[in-house]
Amino acid sequence: MDTLPSPPPGRTAGLMQFVRRRIAAREWPPGTRLPSLRGMALQQGVSKSTVVEAYDRLAAEGAIQARAGAGFYVAGPLAPLALAEIGPRLNRQIDPLWVSRQSLDLGAQASKPGCGWLPDSWMPQDAIRRALRQVARDPDAPLTDYAPALGLPTLRSEIARHLGTRGLAVDPRHILLTDSGTQAMDLLCRFLIQPGDAVLVDDPCYFNFLALLRAHRAHIIGVPHDPDGPDMDRFEAALREHRPRFYLSNTGPHNPTGARLSADKARRIRALAQAHDLILIEDDIFGDFESSPSARLTADDSRDRVAQVGSFSKTLSASLRCGYLIAREDWLDALADLRTATTFSGAGLTQAVIARLLRDGAWQQHTRRLRQRLARARPRAVRLLNALDVRPWHEPEDGMFLWCRLPAGIDGARLAQAGLQQGLMLAPGNVFSQSQSAGGMMRFNVSQMDDPRLPDRLATLLKS
Amino acid sequence: MDTLPSPPPGRTAGLMQFVRRRIAAREWPPGTRLPSLRGMALQQGVSKSTVVEAYDRLAAEGAIQARAGAGFYVAGPLAPLALAEIGPRLNRQIDPLWVSRQSLDLGAQASKPGCGWLPDSWMPQDAIRRALRQVARDPDAPLTDYAPALGLPTLRSEIARHLGTRGLAVDPRHILLTDSGTQAMDLLCRFLIQPGDAVLVDDPCYFNFLALLRAHRAHIIGVPHDPDGPDMDRFEAALREHRPRFYLSNTGPHNPTGARLSADKARRIRALAQAHDLILIEDDIFGDFESSPSARLTADDSRDRVAQVGSFSKTLSASLRCGYLIAREDWLDALADLRTATTFSGAGLTQAVIARLLRDGAWQQHTRRLRQRLARARPRAVRLLNALDVRPWHEPEDGMFLWCRLPAGIDGARLAQAGLQQGLMLAPGNVFSQSQSAGGMMRFNVSQMDDPRLPDRLATLLKS
Structure with a gap:
């Protein structure tokens, strides 16, 4: 042109x-x-x-x-x-969007041990069909009108009730429904940062955090992650050196490592946040996979500088898009305005379907079953990987992820590229790493490893 | 704190x-x-x-x-x-988010002649209930998995087919499904502008354009609008003076004026865009209300510098959130990446419900009925307003909006504030005006004026 x-x-x-x-x-x-x-x-x-x-x-x-x-x-x-x-085309296999693209667009016949969610067959399809029929019959269902700015009150109450059973006291008026957990974090970024502002993430962290923060032109600082949370010396040094605006992390089952934040580190992070005027963003979308609640950045006595994000994409459906954001009332008002300005309103009908599944207990029952199923799948996957000399960095108590060291000399990005040629979707370590220091690592999803051909295919791939 | x-x-x-x-x-x-x-x-x-x-x-x-x-x-x-x-709290009645907040959060019992959409009772509730039941029964329904990055292929094909009947040739591969028309425009803003970049809008324009562009910290330039499109002298002068990155407008039935872009102005705008390296964003969400297609910024022979946005919120349901974005293939790729980074994926289940309503013709039949109903409501509303000395600036051929001059000496913002005290939601002119030059104007929605008490209530309000 x-x-x-x-x-x-x-x-x-x-x-x-x-x-x-x-x-x-x-x-x-x-x-x-x-x-x-x-x-x-x-x-x-x-x-x-x-x-x-x-x-x-x-x-x-x-x-x-x-x-x-x-x-x-x-x-x-x-x-x-x-x-x-x-742009990322030059080096797509370590671009943080690479795994998303492959996961979203690869056909259902592909084997996806690198995928970030559970297989379709693990999800509560019958319960969702039933809830759809119930909403279709309900004379009061929100079929055509816009949803209120904060989202459907019934779903906000159900979420508050559910978090209560997990020991978190939340007022439904402090919950903003969004179209996804990612959208909730995007709104927080719009609200809190300007291009060039420093932000802290874990290294490694969920790869889409990196894509999201780059879209906001943030200056991303990675802090090495241990099995009980961030390396506190490096965390504190980063605060002094870069004066970041916020720290974004998922706490209980951490993505990709499966780490679990200790109560001690949670306390120390809160104290540092107070001293350094740091905001904490807790991405809690894997919290419902925990068999017992781990420590949280959020402390009941104060939400002054903590925002919490949740979602139903991982435990219920990723097709019924819905996330939520819990924050101070004065922030929530501004965040709701920002949401109106940038997507106008939420999906009332979707929110009504999810509210039904929470109210009748179908979702709670389903997540209990998911936890049991994951507890059985995890040791099977560990054995499979150990037999291939792929070594878990840490054996998580909960969740779907295993963060593993590849056999010496094998580069994750090259392995993923080769896997893709064979319809095998893998998640190479460096897509999760701001410092690009995880070339020898790979994230596996224990729920996506039941394909009986997988051990042979992985073995062949590792040898080639 | x-x-x-x-x-x-x-x-x-x-x-x-x-x-x-x-x-x-x-x-x-x-x-x-x-x-x-x-x-x-x-x-x-x-x-x-x-x-x-x-x-x-x-x-x-x-x-x-x-x-x-x-x-x-x-x-x-x-x-x-x-x-x-x-912030806007100081002067909420002319803040561009004011009308959105009132429209979204006022109860159903309020009278809303200032609202930007059709009443719930005009919408195809039965057809939506039927489509929900069909999807609940469909063994191939996308109940739980993430949607592909561009959105459900069946809905993209249906949209291309529909636009074909309106005389627009679109390849389904050039369509990205979004969660709303607003989200489509937000993605284009993220993709195309940086804080401080100049952008052109109509003055008056849809108020949420102003909120969206402010959220992007754009330098907003308003161009006065005539019944056949922008004032071309001012348009060209703005190009020379501000070198804007894009011009954002809704063409056929314009919000709030009901103006209709003439073929001559469409051609001149395209030529100026070429000469001044200007991108054109055509918000076409009211296009389905047109009885005969008006001129468009999009010309079939070239989408090089035009992006088009559509949505089902106004003609089908605002609770089934879905918009779409049509653009060059190379842009679409980057826009899909941005969408993944910022909301991850679209609502597959919602997209499947809408695809059914388009495939079986229920939506097309419904929009035909809407056009007929609006054609009957428009002269009724004009008579009602004229009797109150509220004068339409222009009598539109299509759509739901009347842009009106209030009786001399009456300020729209004050009138809207007073109306709200009485459960009457009005849309004061200045929420639509970047130059704040529409204090004596007001937008009315002809579909929201059937309440028999409305003439008396408006008369009382105008006298007080």
Whole structure:
């Protein structure tokens, strides 16, 4: 469509390459201000006019952006032209969206030990069919009107009641229903951060946290994760060095490691949050998989600086989209406004179907069965993997994930790429790692490993 | 929670007030760079240290933000602390979210001539109940798994088929299903703009465009709207002066004016877009209300710089959330990635219910009936309003909206505030107006005016 610009002269091209490499390596993350024209000219030993031309061409490509009177800045990775320039296509197997794309778009016949959710056959299809028929008959069902801004009151009450049975006291007025847990976190990001703001995540963490935070052009700081929570020395050092706006983590069964936050670390994190003006975002979407409640970042006596996110995608249905967000009343108001501005309203009919499944206890019964089934699947998967010299980093008490070390010399990204050729979807460690230090790791889902051909297929793959 | 800072000394307080007023009046919209410390000191005749203190205190309040090495910027209106400082609560009746909040949260017993959608009783409840039962019985229904990244293929095909009957050739592979039309536009904003980028809208325009664009910290430029589309002289002048990234508009039945884009203006806008590197976003969610298709920004021969948004919220159900976005294949890929990063996936079950209603023709039949019903309601509403000296600016051929001039001396915002006290929800002109030049206007919805008490209630309100 557009005509291509003429190729840049040598020095300009060299300088453009220099800038592109720093952007691609994320030494200069989105939002970074580039050196001034004069500073760059001095630093690189070129003329100021060479810098002007290089910056202008990079801006035309979309890799950087001029701000009036304020210099040049690295564009976000998701700006349209920047995608082509520095985007994930170059290295899709470690791009955090890679696993999502494969999981969402691979056919049902594919084997998905790298998938982040339970197989369709484990889900309560009959209960959902029954709830759909009940809603179709209900004269008061919300069939056509918009849902209230915070979401259907009946479902908010059911959620509060359920969290009560898990020991969390929540007022239904402090619950905002969203279309997914991810949307809840996206709203929190919109509310809390600006491009360039520092945020803390676990390293490794759920890969979509990285995609989400990059979409918000956050400066992402990873803190190494232990089986009982973050490495506290590194956590505290990151607070001092980067002054992050929030720490985002899933606590009980951690994704991808299956770690479980200890009460001691939870206390220390809360105290540090208070001292360093840090907000805590607790992604609790795996909490319903716990057989006994683990420690939480949320403490009943104060929600001042903690927001909690939940969802039904993992335990009920990912097709009935619904998540929720629990936060201070004054935040919730602003978050509901933001939701109205950006998606208008929630899915009332979906919320009504889920409310029925919670009210009649079908969902609670189903999650109990899921916990038992996972408890049986976990040791089977551990044996299978150990036999292949794939070693769990930690044996989790709950949940579906095993975070494993691959046999020496095997690179997870290459293995996943090879697996895909054979219809085998794997989750390579580096998609979870902000520091890209998990090349020898892989996440397995114990519920997706019952295919009897899987051991042989994995063995062949590991040998090739 | 936080301790309050000590009150600022006089000069500092005065300067802070000066800055706050400019922000509140949107003379300095979000993303604006504040004058330098030295510049501000000279301009205001104060010392540089006074400016430093004022800026630091405003930054601590969240009204402005420091960027390392780049000065101070006006924070977004939706940043948490800024909300309290400059937020809409001060003047909610002209805040663009005001009408949304009232429409979503007012009880069913309220009379809502200001509402943006059709009454529940006009919607195809029986057809939806039937489709729910059919999906509950369907062995292949997507009950629990995530939907593919672009959305359910059957619904994408049905949408392409439907648009074909309206004369628009669309490949289903170029359709991305979203949770709402608003979400589709939000994704386009995320993809296309950075804070501070200029964008064009109609003045007046759908109020939620203003809320959405403010959430993206765009620099919003309003172009006056005529009954056949934008004022072209002002449109072209805005392109030259502001170099906007995109123009966002709904074409056939325009919200709030009911205007209809002429073929001539559509051609001129496309030519200007080409010449000025402008992207066109066509919000077509009212297109299904047209009895004959009007001109569109989208031309079949090229979607290079046009994205089109549609939805079923207005013609089928706002509780079955589903919108769609049609764009170039390379954009769609990036937009689907952004959607995955920010809400993960779409609502497969909802999409399956809607696909059934399109496939068996129930929705098409329903929209035909809606058009007939609106054609009967429109002249009734015009007579009712004329009798009250409320004068339609233009008599639309289609759709539900009448954009009206109130009797001289009556302010729409005050009228809406008074109406609300009496359970009457009105849509004051200025919520639609970026320039705040529609204080004497009001939008009425002809489908929401059948309450026999309405004429008397409106008359009383206008007299008080």
